[in-house]
Amino acid sequence: MKLSHVLSTLNQIEKSKFITCLDKLCSSAAPGDEVISKALSKVNRQIKDASGSEITHLFNAVAIQYQDSIREKLALSDASMALLINILTRDGNGIARISWVEQLYNREWEALDALAQQIQQDLDSNLTEDYGHAHRLKIFRDCLNVAYTNDERINRQANITDDERSILNTLAHHLKISHDEVVAIEHLSEPIKAGKQTVENCLQELRDMGVIFVNRKTSEVLIPDEVVTVLNQIQGKELADKHLLRILRVLSDAELSNVLKSYGKRIRSVSRAEKISTILHSGIAVRDMLSRDLFDEADNQNKRKERLKQLIADLDIDADKIGFTLDERIDVILQSLNTAADHEFDAISATGYKEMFDALVQNFQGTDATGVPETLIQRIRFEYELEETEEINVERLRALSITPHDVLYLLTNDEVKELRDNLKLPRKGNPRTNILEAFANANDKLIENYAALAKRDLLALKAVGIEINEADIGVKFEEATKTILEQLELDVDEELRKSINTAKDKADIIISISDDDIIIGEAKTCKEGDFAKYSATSRQIKAYVNRCENQGKRVAQVLIIAPSFSQDFIESAEMDTEVNISLLTAEGLKQIYDAYKAKRRPNFSARLLTKGGLLKAELIAKSI
Template sequence: MKLSNILSSVNQVEKSKFINVLDHICREAMEHDKELAKRVHSLDGQIKHASSGDIVQLFKLVLPHFEKAIKEQLAMLGAQASLLTNIISRDGNSIARMTWIESLYSKEWNSIERLAKETETLLDTPSNDESLLSEQQRLSIYYACLKEAYLNDERHNREAKITDDERGILNILANKLDITAEHRSATEHLVNQIPQNGIDDCLSSMREIGMLFIRRKDQMVFVADELVALLNRIQGKELADKHLLRILRTLSDAELNNVLKAHGKRIRGIERKEKIETIISMGLTTTAMLQNDICPQEANVNDRKERLKQLIEDLSLNLDKLGTTLDERTSLIIASLNNSTEAEFNILSATGFKEMFASLQQHFPELTATLQTEFEIEDNEPLDVDKLRALSITPYDILYVLSNEDVKLVRDSMGLSKRGNPRLMILESFADATDKLIENYAALAQRDLNKLKAANIDIAEADIGVKFEEVTKAIFEQLGLAVDEDLRRSINTSKDKADIILSLSEDDVIIGEAKTCKSGDFAKYSTTSRQVKAYVNRFESSGKRVAQVLIVAPSFSDSFIESAEMDTEINISLLEAKGLKLILDAYKSRRNPKFTAKLFTKGGLLKAELIAKNI
């Protein structure tokens, strides 16, 4: 979930914790950062009174200073904070209850404790391996250096800890000695044992330095997407595990074997799934794996560059350039995957995403359990598209959780072409289904089942209202508007549920309502106005400014239009469904359309023909 949406979903006390951290870092940084000082002064220096949008902008501006502060504070918090950082920055753990994080911590601690004992036994056993450096010898060197880095402070009467500089040297040493991430953690556990308890206190300490938010009323922990990316950088993690999984799914069995052999791992009798899991758990740097490991040792630079070019095609990465060197191509792949989330959500509309997820659940009834296991999601509530979106799990991520064979089964059962990337074929098929509903948008608004069936759209009458809402979102998305599902989910309650939220800026929104009507004009103004006024109050109490309420319906009665125009409490715009479709058609027909959401803020019944003419 984005930082702006988390700020909207936590209370003022929790929000103030983060603002205080930001304020402290700003004050220190302003002394030598003129641009930052200028931005702060534009707020009259009152960061504590800034809006959510201003806070997010300040966070982006102060990010290098913020990252440095987090890195320093984490080193002071010790091994327990390092382990928790690894957990909360992993895929699917950015929103979780404290009890769930405790269970993940306990599982991880037990695993490290077990491996630490095995490592200790190995270190104490005489080596009969006469090779240049056996695994035992490599671990022994790393253990000795890590122990020295940790304990050398005590000789100078200082608290024992590993500094940033020492950590950097140890990371290079571990890479050169080919020490896996698991063995690094286990070895450090031998030198500086990770506490088994006290997780709540450690999370609170991490909250105090601005790493996370804790909503006390339900004990929910939130880690903003921007902070997850920051924590990955601090940990030296080039790619999230879900993106590394995509690369590994794309590699051949021979290439997976090359990676495992390069690091002394068994390959005989090991299933493909286990090979992939082993490589992910090893914590290899993506750069080294792509440049050195996937190709045979005798491959030259040109061969390796060609393999990366093919990988870019296999992953369907949309790059402006391919790069001319091995380093450039590697960097482009990593950067593209790291920045892919927003574009991948835009591949499918909200409707298309829900339909794809429902279809995959029919093919694989165990899909929900698989996703919960893969992304470590607690099973205390149903897993739906809204939850996945909040966790930044995209349609691509779901399809890559499935094996290549499973994806091909889905493709074949859907009757799709066997040429091309099967995952991309599946995604495009659900995008096409949404386009068909958009073409019949007016019939959907009028709940005209006969017209929908004539267009080969099979839909139950009970589902039309929800489908109309979802297709309306899809149209707004195609108009280039920011349909903010994260914000809608974070602020909606079981009682007050706005249909659509269009974000104009970090703080300004349009609240949208999509209403179907089977016969005649939509005329329920009193009921509708009570609904939208409740939504406006809720959003404004969360620090948002509601620029307009937009109601979309097949048509409106004269009394409805008059009441909306005369309402002095809120600003309401009305738009007929056929008019919205007309605007979309005009938008698509222009090479450089000029359209803004502010065209929906004029109030009263909007003249769609005039808007379409001036796009």
């Protein structure tokens, strides 16, 4: 979840530690930095009174100082903190209940302890110095122990400094020791603490640092995407696991085996799925893997560069330049994947994502690692470590920054091909791309015929190949309306809509125009004549307004979209003194949308929808 969205869900007390941390950094850096000074001036140097978007702007301005500050504080923490941060920064854990975080920590500790005991057995049973994997582990362990005993020798508390850590990381790189083995060996030398109290202490410390937020009402830990990025940089993690999974999906079995062999991992009688899972959970550095580990030793530099060129194509990375050197091509891959989320969310609308997700849930037939049948929901829950009681839907996935692409890459290559066939999609081309485009195109077709959809004109829809049940038209019109508004780059806030809706009162659309100001949207279809049901509509929207205002939101406008409006409806809306109402015809919204898409640099604001009365779409379209 983005920082701005996290801030909008919390009260002032829950945000206080982060704001205090940000205030100190800004005050300290402002005298020597004009950008930070200007950002502070915009909020009159009172960060506590700033809006969520202003706080986000300040955070971005002091991102470097923030990273340095957090790095210094974490350097003073013990290994249990590092273990917890590794859990919190994993995909799917950006929002989690405290009790679930405690369970994840205990599970991680048990797996780490088991690996540490296995390494100890291997070290005890290995008596040769053949520079095999066990011998390399022993070298690393001995060097780690020296780092500890150096402190004790001069009567200081045993600790690994940043300088020593950088040396040990370089040593692990050259000895081809994976991150999980490094942590396990450290656990042998200095056992990591377990237990609920350890987690509680670490969470409180992270909150005091301004790293996490705690929603006291839901007992949830929230860590914004921007902070996760900072923590990954501090940990030296260049790519999120969900993006590393994409790379592993397109590697050959032989290349996966090469990676595993480089780190002394078992490859005989190991399935492709197990190979991918082992690499994914070993913490192997992606840069090492792409520059060295996946290749045969005999492969020269040119052959390696050609392989990365093909990998860029296999990952559907659209880059102006792919680079010439090996490192440049690795940079293209990492940068493209790290910045993919926004583009991928824009490529398919929220409605298209929901339709795709529903279709996948219905048609997916997979098995887990043991061969037991598995649903898509079970796969998502397992891979993203989501709690059993947590409802898995598109809104939750979007809040966790899990894109439609991420969901499809949870499926094996064979599973996604079978799914493509079940959906009766073309076999030519990339199957994941075919699935994504199918749902993006289906929504585009509804938008093209938006006016017919609004008028519930089944014959016109059928004539252009849109097969739809009459009972579903209202929902499809609502979804198409949301898509158009999203394409106009308005903030359609599904999280807020979900939070205010009840079984009785269900708003169609909520548009956030600032941290506190919103527009409530209603999408109405009408088969014959003008839309004329003002009394019923008025009761609906006033109930929504009350619920929003009870949550501290100011309803700047109510926007009603319908095929057309009766004169009585228009006059009643204009005379209503309780709420501000704007009316817009479906054809008018489509006209605005077409004008927006036609312009190279369109100029459109949600404020254009707040004029009140029947909006003149042609004038709005001309002003874009």
